[in-house]
Amino acid sequence: MLKILIVTISCVLVAAACERQPKLFPPGDGDLRCSQDTLRFDTLFSTITSTTAWIKIYNASDRDLTIDSVYFSQGKSGYRASVDALPLSECRHLSLPAGDSLFVFVELTPSMQELSGPQAIVDELCFAYGQEKLRLVLEAFAWNAQLWRGKTITADTLLRADIPYVIYDSLVVSPDVTLRLDEGVHLYFHDGATLLVYGTIKSQGSLQQPVVFRGDRLDWAFDDFPYEWYPGQWTGVYLGTDSYDNEFDYTHIRGAYYGIISDSSSLEKQKLKLTNSQIFNMVYTNLYAMSTKMEVANTVLANSGSYTVALIGGDAVFTHCTIANYQVLVNREEDTPSLVVVNFTQ
Structure with missing residues (x-):
């Protein structure tokens, strides 16, 4: 009798363990539901396409559904979408079996805005099925920017902080030319972009409004970590052999391969003055100077792979000055000191 009871209990436990678990769907009232009710993009520069975001829509009912159409409520906001790789023009009479889901991919290329500051761009992506409709809210902010591709500065120039500057490929300061950066100026460098100074650069920020050199990604790698802190977002700043009297005051340079590379020059003239500034999170070196006469004061140079x-x-x-290396975002070269001083090179 005892053996029969044990066998019976075991069979019940096995049957319970094999019972199919119910599917979990996002909360909502309709049969068609979305993994989130709002899809938010980070601030974007006008005319530059965002990264692609995605969500899932679910058939939460016990019957098959047919999505009659998918469309934007406004239509001219700059958003684009596809459903399971199909453009919206082909998203008609889509069959979605009970308990199944579809991927929805969305990107945005904002047009130039009428006002100078970041402007909201809001639209809705609508999924019509039968007599019902699922609405996905799309939100973003677009910011007008001065976009330069392979730009060369050939005359003395002052950049003011009334608009951000986005650099593709390179920004070149020609010989015998001075580029001045007013307080609060932000230079956003695209992947692989470089600042090449063959003349002179004077970056004149302030404590409240520093000049910033950084990558152009405005989105977040994680919920608490923006891409701008990642090393390797752009190449860095190069000071050519015949470049002298360069000044960086209250300037932040971050997230590049190199912070500043200073090429060999005569020691009879000062080439670089770096004060009240921060250079951090580099793949290789924050400050690499060869045969350079320079002055560095009240400046933090931190976190590098070399x-x-x-x-x-x-x-x-x-x-x-503070020179410190706690780099954890890239593989740091072993046994590499934070500071190296060499009297000569072969």
Whole structure:
């Protein structure tokens, strides 16, 4: 009798373990539901396409559904979408079996805005089925920017903070030309872009409004970590051999391969003055200077995959500076000191 009871209980447990678990769907009232009610994009620069975002829609009913059409409520907002790789023009009479789902991909290319600051772009992606309709709210902010592709500065120029500057490929300062950056100026460099200075650059920020050099991705890698902190978003700043009297005051340079590379120059003239600034999160080196006369004061140079500061010859004076390396975002070269000073190179 005991053996029969044990066998019976075991069969019941096995049957319970094999019972099919119910599907879990996002909350909502209709048969067609969305993984989120609003799809938000980070701030975008006008005319530049966003990264592609995605959501899922679910058939939460116990019967097959037919999605009659998918469309934008406004239609001219700059959003584009596809459903399971189909463009919206082909999204008619889509069959969605009970308990099944579809992927929806959305991107945005905002047009130029009438006002200078970030402007909201709102639309709805609508899924019509039978007498019902599912609405997905789309939200983004677009920001007018000065877009430069392979730009060369050939005359003395002052950049003001009334508009952001987005750099593709390179920004070149020609010989015998001075580029001045007013306080609050932001330069956003696209992947692989470089600032090449063969003349002179004077970056003149303030404590409240520093000048910023960074990558052009405005979105977030994680909920609490923006892409702008990642090393390798752009190439860096290069000071050519005949470039002198360069100044960076209250300037933040971050997220590149190199912070500043200073090529070999005469030691009879000052090439670089770096004060009250921050250079951090580089793939390789924050400051690499060869035969350079320079002054660095009240500046933080931190976090690199190789030497944080490398001085190869030259005449350098550092006052009240922090040089530290706690890089964890890229593979750091083993046994590499934060500071290396070499009197000569072969």
